[in-house]
Amino acid sequence: MDKEYVREITSRAEDYSQWYVDVATKAQLMDYAPIKGCMVFRPYGYGIWERIQGALDPRFKATGHQNAYFPLFIPESFLQREAEHFEGFVPEVAWVTRGGGEDLAERLAIRPTSEAMICHMYSRWIQSWRDLPMLLNQWCNVVRWEKATRPFLRTTEFLWQEGHTCHASEEEAEEEALRMLGVYADCLQEDLALAVIPGLKTEAEKFAGALRTYTVEALMSDGKALQAGTSHNLGQFFARVFDILYLDRDGQQKHVWQTSWGVSTRLIGALIMVHGDDRGLVLPPRVAPLQAVIVPIAPQRQREEILAAARELRDTLSGSYRVQLDDREEHSPGWKFNEWEMRGVPVRIELGPRDLAAGRVILVRRDNGEREEASNRGLPGRLGEVLDAVQDSLYRRAWAFTEKSTRVVRDMAAFQATLEQDRGLIVAGWCGDAGCEARIKGDTAATIRCLPLDGVVTPVSSALGEAKGLPCVHCGGRSGRPVVFARSY
């Protein structure tokens, strides 16, 4: 293939960070806003988020959740009630101190997360065991005044969903936390074509105030891991702080058991880094705002004839697929080929004089460049097959890459060497001691990404089997089960 146009995008090998930013901007997913750490979601990038919402929201509904919306502002006194939990994120909170030209009597935090507000409301809404479980979710924005930001991965303001649930027992809360982790894993695999590793966070890595934090981790193509979603069993910490009590069947007042869980627009960063290549973005068909783009090749003489056929084709396909006809006159077909590849559209449909005469079109896959002819009659069905094949192929590729990039190591020398050469995921024994965990982090910058869940087949399954029974990689002490280490975003 002609790579001349790639001048627009830095290669991954040359500078991965620059490649990432090039893809995000040149594919027109985002642009930098004139506020530090803030970005604009351009229509194409926001379209991906809408597709992610479209994949997750029905799953939330199917598991009994409803959407609601809570205020952006949180009174300072609310946050102070959970002082212990709050202390850690004070430096990241933005405050509103004036309104209507006057100083406010009480400062308002711009939510960095909504536990405080939602728990306050729950304390009013929940009286009886009959009110449980309470299963709400909200799609919203949050603000965290981060010192270092990167498009999609960590920005001052970002979009996410946060589910907040209340239950009558610890068992129910645990079940819910795991159920939603499963929902994330399923959606990320099925729709985003990400190969994820569900697992438990260590005490050091868990959400403060949670009993347990679960995570889905994914490996990016530069060998660093990304926490793609989290689900917390919050126990009764917030219930005590906010007095969320219910009268049980036995006549006793009891605190509820809670969960919270979330994924954010960070997932778009994961899509870029898992599927993208040196030509730009590669989108899985199920979350691609555009699944196919029709590029007419229309010489002057047959111009109207070909454009009419292309419009008809678009109208036929648009009932079943997200398609766009690129009939811009100011660009050549070659220019369009390159641009739509850079923007990651899964399939390109070419329609030129030769195709028109033969009653067919040309289909070209973004992920592997394969081209094929499809008859007009068979096209609608064939396009669906090709899109499925792209979706499937991207998932398999992500899985294979993650599996190939996973190493079992037995000592710290091998640990260090692996990180320096390939990065990737490291499966090793760990004694469970926070001291060993901290020293490994200090020496290598790698953290325990998770303790993988039992009974879930993932790209690290065979490595976990191989590492079974290995002693702690740091102290040589007895280890429980092997864990996954990596450097991470």
Added chain:
RNA sequence: CGGGGCGUAGCGCAGCUUGGCAGCGCGCCUGCUUUGGGAGCAGGAGGUCCCGGGUUCAAAUCCCGGCGCCCCGACCA
């Protein structure tokens, strides 16, 4: 919070060392010819050289101060 880079047309940059007409490429506008992997020609529009102060006959350029953005690292409940 530490390290590095940058700020000149919409974007990318040159010019700064050694002060002297504000330039180049892409993009944009108009017209014509083109269209199977980033078309060509002709004409045209577009500037607070980040901001403030200083030096000077003269500052994008030198000096002082400030602001902003990006990247890397640390931090990230």
